[in-house]
Amino acid sequence: MQSFAVQTQDLRKVYGSKVAVRNLSLAVRRGEIFGFLGPNGAGKSTSIKMLLGLVKPSGGRAHVLGAPPNDVSVRRKIGFLPEDFRFYEWLTATELLELHGRLCGMEKAILRKRASVLLETVGLAPHRGKRLREFSKGMLQRIGLAQALIHEPELIFLDEPTSGLDPMGRRLVRDVIRAQRERGATVFLNSHLLSEVEITCDQVAFIKDGEVVATRNLRTQSDGEVRVSVRARKLSGEAVAGLARWCTSTHLDGEQLLVMPRSVSDFPDILRHLIASGADVYEFTPERLSLEDLFMRIMPEDRGL
Amino acid sequence: MGLWIMACVTFREAARKKILWIGFLAGIAFLTLFGTGMYFQVKDFNTRTIPPFIRYQAVGGILQVGFYAVDSLAVLMTVLTSVDTISGEINSGTIHAIATKPVHRWQVLIGKWVGFVGMAVGYITVMFGGVFVLGYWIAGVVPQNPIRGALLIFLECILVLSVSLASGTWFSTLTNGVIVLGLHGLAFLGGWIEQIGGFTHSPRLVTVGIVSSLILPSESLWRRAVFEMQSSVTRSLPFGPFSNASVPSTAMIVYAGVYTLVALVIAIYHFDQRDL
Numbered sequence: 001m002q003s004f005a006v007q008t009q010d011l012r013k014v015y016g017s018k019v020a021v022r023n024l025s026l027a028v029r030r031g032e033i034f035g036f037l038g039p040n041g042a043g044k045s046t047s048i049k050m051l052l053g054l055v056k057p058s059g060g061r062a063h064v065l066g067a068p069p070n071d072v073s074v075r076r077k078i079g080f081l082p083e084d085f086r087f088y089e090w091l092t093a094t095e096l097l098e099l100h101g102r103l104c105g106m107e108k109a110i111l112r113k114r115a116s117v118l119l120e121t122v123g124l125a126p127h128r129g130k131r132l133r134e135f136s137k138g139m140l141q142r143i144g145l146a147q148a149l150i151h152e153p154e155l156i157f158l159d160e161p162t163s164g165l166d167p168m169g170r171r172l173v174r175d176v177i178r179a180q181r182e183r184g185a186t187v188f189l190n191s192h193l194l195s196e197v198e199i200t201c202d203q204v205a206f207i208k209d210g211e212v213v214a215t216r217n218l219r220t221q222s223d224g225e226v227r228v229s230v231r232a233r234k235l236s237g238e239a240v241a242g243l244a245r246w247c248t249s250t251h252l253d254g255e256q257l258l259v260m261p262r263s264v265s266d267f268p269d270i271l272r273h274l275i276a277s278g279a280d281v282y283e284f285t286p287e288r289l290s291l292e293d294l295f296m297r298i299m300p301e302d303r304g305l
Numbered sequence: 306m307g308l309w310i311m312a313c314v315t316f317r318e319a320a321r322k323k324i325l326w327i328g329f330l331a332g333i334a335f336l337t338l339f340g341t342g343m344y345f346q347v348k349d350f351n352t353r354t355i356p357p358f359i360r361y362q363a364v365g366g367i368l369q370v371g372f373y374a375v376d377s378l379a380v381l382m383t384v385l386t387s388v389d390t391i392s393g394e395i396n397s398g399t400i401h402a403i404a405t406k407p408v409h410r411w412q413v414l415i416g417k418w419v420g421f422v423g424m425a426v427g428y429i430t431v432m433f434g435g436v437f438v439l440g441y442w443i444a445g446v447v448p449q450n451p452i453r454g455a456l457l458i459f460l461e462c463i464l465v466l467s468v469s470l471a472s473g474t475w476f477s478t479l480t481n482g483v484i485v486l487g488l489h490g491l492a493f494l495g496g497w498i499e500q501i502g503g504f505t506h507s508p509r510l511v512t513v514g515i516v517s518s519l520i521l522p523s524e525s526l527w528r529r530a531v532f533e534m535q536s537s538v539t540r541s542l543p544f545g546p547f548s549n550a551s552v553p554s555t556a557m558i559v560y561a562g563v564y565t566l567v568a569l570v571i572a573i574y575h576f577d578q579r580d581l
Contacts, residue, residue: 052405055580075407082401088314090321102310103406147402 004063005030005155005186006051011060013046013210020046022210023060028188028203030154033181035201035218036190037291039299043210044190045083048157051188052080065155076104079153083160083190085144089133093124093143096132097150104151111150118146123172137164145176155186162196174200198291206298214298218291224248225294226264230257231283232274239277246270255282307408311416316423319386325424328382329431335378336435339371340443347444362536364444369531371436372448376458376527379429380489383462384469387421388482391473391576400581410577418470418569425462429455448534457530457558461523464565465489468521471572474579488521496524503551511551518553522561525553 006028013021021043028034038044049055051062053069067074087096094115101111119125122142132140141164148156158177162170170193177187177200191197197204198218206214216222233255243250243259246266251258261270267286274281289297319325346367350360391414394400403413433455440446448454465485472481495517502510518525532552 049401049581054401054404056578072407072409075405078405080402080405082398084398085402086397086399087402088318088399090318099310099314100402100406103307103403103408105306105407144402 003030004028005032006034006062006064006188008047008051008062009060011047011050011062012058013043013050013055014058020210021050021057024207024210024212026205026212028186030186031181031184032203033177033187033201034189035197035204036188036207037192037194037197037204037295038207040192042207044207045159046210047207048159048188048190052078052157076151077154079148079151079156081141081144081148081156081158081161084163085140087132087140087144087147090131092129092131093119093135093146094128096143097146100147101150106151114150114152115146118149121176122146123168138166138169141165142169142172145173149176149180152183153185155188156180157188157190159190160192161189162191162193170196194291194295204291206295208299216294218288222264224262225289226286227258227260227289228267228270229283229285229287230259230274230281231255232257232279232281235274235279236277239274239279242273242277243270246273307406307412308416308419311403311408311413312419312423315390315417315420319420319424324386325427328378328386328428332378332428332432332435335374336432336439339374339436340439343367343371343439343443361446364440364446365448365536368436368440368444368446368448369534371440372433372454372458372531372534373527375429375432375436376461376530378432379425379458379462380465380523382428383421383425383466384482384485384489386424387417387466387469388473388485389478390417390421391470391572392476392478392481395581396477404581411573414470414474414573414576418466418572421466422463425459425466429459429462433458449536450533454530454534457526457533460558460561460565461526461530464521464523464526464561464568467565467568467572471568471575474572474575489523491517492521492524495520496528499551500528514551515557518557519560522553522557522564525557526561529553529558 004027006026008024008026011021011024012019024043024047036044036047046055050057051064051069053075062069065074065077091099097115097118098111101115106114116125119128122145124139124142124146127135127139132143135143141161145158145161148158158173161173165173174196177189180187189197189201202217202219204216204218205212216225235252235255235257240250240252240257246263246269247259247261249260259270261267264286271281271284343364347364350363355363394403404410433451437448437451440448468488469481469485472484476484495514497514498517499511499514502508502512502514529552
């Protein structure tokens with residue numbers, strides 16, 4: 001259990017006759033940026049709430065940093081940015097961070113320093129004395145991100161962190177996530193923005209109807225999910241036809257050849273075959289299927305996220 | 306520690322939202338009005354030939370009106386400030402950022418409770434003390450057992466506060482407000498039914514009144530408070546707005562105390578068990 005930041009087994013939540021989460025089994029390694037994907041209403045937020053002890057599971061088991069989610073002491077090591085962050089609007093940005101830091105048991109001097117650094121990080125330093133009621137949605141999201149990081153947690157849950165943020169804000173979230181990975185923290189990211197997830201995450205799980213339907217490692221190239229783009233001259237019809245041995249599909253357009261190899265380990269054979277056939281190869285570029293393509297392949301009937 | 310932080314936040318929230326200050330301003334306005342009224346009443350009495358004993362009792366009656374206003378304002382203030390604290394934060398999602406911190410949920414709830422108790426202590430001290438001082442200063446009249454009276458009003462506030470928090474763990478702010486004020490209204494009516502029953506020597510009516518008081522014993526606490534503060538002569542008056550044709554027993558006070566405790570335990574338990 002200890003090598004995993006989050007581990008669940010058959011986690012389940014039922015509201016009356018509605019099954020919100022059905023047998024959720026997950027394993028998130030420590031130090032990993034984990035993306036939790038799925039269409040609206042798939043049970044993502046309920047799952048996160050169960051992992052944080054906000055919602056009691058109807059069945060199954062969950063461990064967060066080696067402890068059950070309702071263990072209060074382990075929360076000292078956990079940060080959470082709720083979806084659509086809202087807080088006491090009569091607090092100033094600095095007061096909000098100090099309150100959250102104090103709730104996490106931080107010392108006053110350390111807290112003050114850390115709050116100041118975080119306000120700089122999230123770009124709210126000029127607004128440190130402003131009350132939350134004067135904040136825009138994007139500013140609230142930024143201060144919400146800061147409160148999730150105030151106590152330098154080992155595990156951070158971010159529920160739709162980029163919602164309401166402009167492109168600059170999104171970039172900031174990406175940078176913050178990367179910085180967290182560099183200091184060894186685990187990030188559990190719930191987002192419907194696939195491009196964001198693709199850039200930041202190491203591992204993703206696709207959830208549908210409250211169940212994990214697929215998991216993917218985004219840092220390795222998996223069989224059947226990488227195509228190769230080849231630019232070559234003197235490509236003969238026989239040479240292209242001969243690729244059927246290793247590829248499920250080929251498409252030739254002038255000098256541009258797109259092939260879909262069955263296995264990543266076949267790449268050298270494909271390249272050798274092309275050269276042996278007399279073709280002059282200028283480019284041989286493996287391209288991973290985009291997360292969107294993967295998503296559509298896994299959940300073809302869910303058109304909207 | 307988490308409990309104390311939440312208590313301070315609750316107190317600061319009231320101050321920042323200006324509820325506390327508006328409440329105090331309204332209280333000062335009331336005290337000014339009360340003082341002025343009493344001053345002219347005393348002046349008016351001085352122009353007539355009224356025996357000092359009767360005059361003392363009449364001014365004592367005005368003092369009771371003052372304490373009654375303090376009681377009503379304190380209860381209303383307690384309900385209005387606390388009715389939104391749990392349900393509102395659940396509804397807005399604010400509670401998510403708090404309940405995921407290393408604090409127990411009971412600490413959050415008791416912290417809020419302590420914050421509101423602090424507010425009630427401050428409010429009752431200023432308002433009750435204000436009426437007491439004005440009564441003594443302007444008319445030279447003091448109530449019997451003022452400490453007991455103030456403590457009973459305080460217990461009444463703690464009672465409605467605990468019910469408001471317990472109900473807030475189930476219902477939305479508006480529903481919660483309707484429930485708590487509705488129960489208090491029922492208790493008020495029950496109190497009058499019991500009074501009328503006592504005056505007309507109708508035991509069945511008294512029973513109906515007592516049963517209503519059992520649903521929420523807030524009005525019983527006020528009636529016991531006013532009984533404690535009355536002189537023996539006023540107590541003997543057969544019927545009036547503050548007469549005690551049927552005085553709530555000590556058992557009812559104990560019941561109110563137990564009721565408060567049970568409401569608080571239910572609030573803690575349900576807040577701890579429910580999904581947020």
